[in-house]
Amino acid sequence: TFLQDLGMRLKVPQVTIATAIIFCHRFFIRQSHARNDRRTIATVCMFLAGKVEETPRPLKDVIVVSYEIIHKKDPATAQKIKQKEVYE
Template sequence: MDIMQTSDSSQYGVVENSPYRFPYNKRVEDGNLGASWYFSRKEIEENSLSRRDGISLKKESFLRKSYCTFLQDLGVRLQVPPVTIATAIVFCHRFFLRQSHAKNDRLTVATVCMFLAGKVEETPIPLKDVILISYEIIHKKDPGAVARIKQKEVYEQQKKLILIGERAVLVTLDFDFNVHHPYKPLVEAIKKLKIAQKELAQVAWSFVNDGWREGLVARF
């Protein structure tokens, strides 16, 4: 079903001008994208809620890659392990399998996914750090952003947005945090095959990382 909207967003805990546009007390699930997180390329492209809202496949692909790049930058700045970054990317991909880019700000959702991934992977990130650094990255072209986010009113508004967003992501993911990363099997395969060439191993590692950006983690 399509995402429901309401003129009285406060009913669902949504702040005014929030990037989240769906009621949290409803399970958001498209009729053709069920409980499984793995779909064919055709299913993903044809059943995309973003497409129904007028966003082209090319545009959606750009948006997907942009939030992956953002999460990579955010993770490096926050000094979290690669697996935490990967989990955040998976959560973000899953969110937009069930939600539309037209109704949810991708970078705010990505920030929430990083905060949540830190908890899931037992690499907790202080909420304050997530808020400050994500805001700086999002507004990196604005020289006044660093000083502005340190203002109490601006900071509290961002904090409220992230906490509301966390609830939105949790509901959309159905509280399913089970993520299987390919890093461990890749390392085991490299050892088993006795691949000594460092360059070849690096290429394999790069293929895995590129897969995150392309959303391959949601395909079979």
């Protein structure tokens, strides 16, 4: 899945990936799938899971890796996010 791929690329422990999955499930129990982009929510959950499990990764790294996964068929688009600094 997206979260497992994201976690492996970020080199976080399996427990951090599991925590991110739990966070996503809990979020979508109460919130609409139609109103919220699942990949954006998953990215945020991975970032927060890293903090909770004391295996944090910089926000920039989480966003860049997530963007690369989402746009893996278009490497040029994936490179654009590395040039932006709106998330710092």
